[in-house]
Amino acid sequence: MENKKTILDIHNFSVSFEQYGSGFKKTTLPVIHNLDITVHQGEMVAIVGSSGSGKSLLAHGILGIQPYNATLGGEIIYNGEVLTEERKKALRGSEIVLVPQGTSYLDPLMKVGPQVLKGKNDKKLKERLDKIFKGYNLRDNVYNLYPFELSGGMNRRIMVSTAMMAQPKLVVADEPTPGLHMEMAKKVMSHFRELADNGAGVLVITHDLEQAIEVADRIVVFYAGTTLEDADVKDFEKEETLRHPYTKALWRAMPKNGFKFIDGIQPYVKAMPEGCVFGPRCPHFTEECKCAIPYKNVKDGRVRCIKAEEN
């Protein structure tokens, strides 16, 4: 991967919300902080994290569709240049595409065909879409149906189709496969894989570690709004090659590795622990962990844990 060009380089990224608490006191809620991710051309990177860790927010931040009261910090470099809000506007929908998380991202009152075509009446585009629909086992008549007339899985395929309509250099897919049965999920993933093999960078957000291991090249573990580990997919073959205690815990929770879950829950933004965000649940937690934890390079990967060592 080293010789491939970097398409997306997110550095020290943060998303925070300004909130007015009691007595007009303004507080900032850093939902995402200290986030680092890189995606190379031809590479498929999976972001794995549990619910509410800020995955969708990250995806929306890359596309420039974050909520109005959100403030972005840090730096996003796309294709060698800083990705400013203007550049996001210019590139999204053509070079950078999003596959959104839920069916609510489709207009309930617009037929899905015209919706995918953005209301354009173009014969060439329509033919292209027909081919894509066929590939996803969507019959011709689907073109003229409304989202409410389709099943959840079909709507998901419609949203994936929107990404396939463009010729993207960067795909951000926010949990594109839940609700699809195994075979269709694999098919959708294989299409993202194809896009990557053809030179695009693909960032897939999921909470399904097994699926991520199956299709991705690299896995980034996301926890409480930050990245804890960045590991090559082959590091997930054994627990020993993994770096962070949380990643190891995720690994042990996989069905084939014993289904063992750790106690506790992800901390809430307003009650972040001092120092390491994983501290309260970590078996190796000590006083030393109560400081700003750097994201350091360990064994060709990266980890946010002071105890992770080269060995």
Next chain:
Amino acid sequence: MILLIIAVSVASFVLISVSPIDPLQANIGQAALGSMSAEQIEKLQAYWGVGTPAYQRFFSWAADFFRGDMGISLLYRQPVADVIKVKLANSLYLMTIAWLISGIIGFIMGIIAGINKGRFIDKAIKGYSLLIASTPAFWLALVLLMVFAVWLQILPIGLSVPIGVEASGVTFADKIQHAILPAVTLSITGISNITLHTREKMIEIMESDYVLFSRARGESTYNIIKNHGIRNVMLPAITLQFGSISEIFGGSVLVEQIFSYPGLGQAAVTAGLGSDVPLLLGITVISAVFVFGGNLIANILYGIIDPRIRRGGKLS
């Protein structure tokens, strides 16, 4: 619908019956009554229905009504149906103009404000709407009357046709000229409600996930409004617009009174104050028909326009 009309007519009848207005005093006057013989007074009492029990009067009215006879107006001494026909024609075009103007302008202003939420234009439209919404219609009518009819003298002060001109000599332009002020008053008061509601809805739509996704797909704001905004704001707007018929009817009573515009609203006031029971009931029922009719049309349109209702049964 029929049940509703029965309920409305019973309710208004009860209200009239308990009203303290003595029809004789109201219409003939204390002085005239004093100089009349007992016999004459008795005759008049019979004419106005004084002394007959209320339920009896109601049933005789209702029985006639269902035969298609709305009775004779006691004040106009003409069949109620004829009186209403004339007044309704006058009012209807006043109200239709006001209804269309307020609907269209309110819709457009609401959309403009909604998509520019927080900007100057939004604040201006919202401020204007709130100001108008809290302004009494009669006060607005008086101000317009003063400015355009008294000071500038470019529009007539009242009535629906010029004074002293034969019916055949009244031109369409005359009619329009006389309807402008009342129609404008009615529209202005109607606009704010529709604007504020449309704005609210539009803001909600512009913040929806599907608009967000359209943005992410690089659609322009214009395209988003065209493809998703109008489409989704249309349904609530229709409900609102047809629901506003009742407000226009209510508003017209006041406005017609101020502009001495001989419409249904004015007739209702006259009938109410003069205890012209058949006329008042007739007007009430007709108004109810229009208001319910409006809601009915809104429901039917909803079924035609909203695919979730139109096609809902097919695939579930």
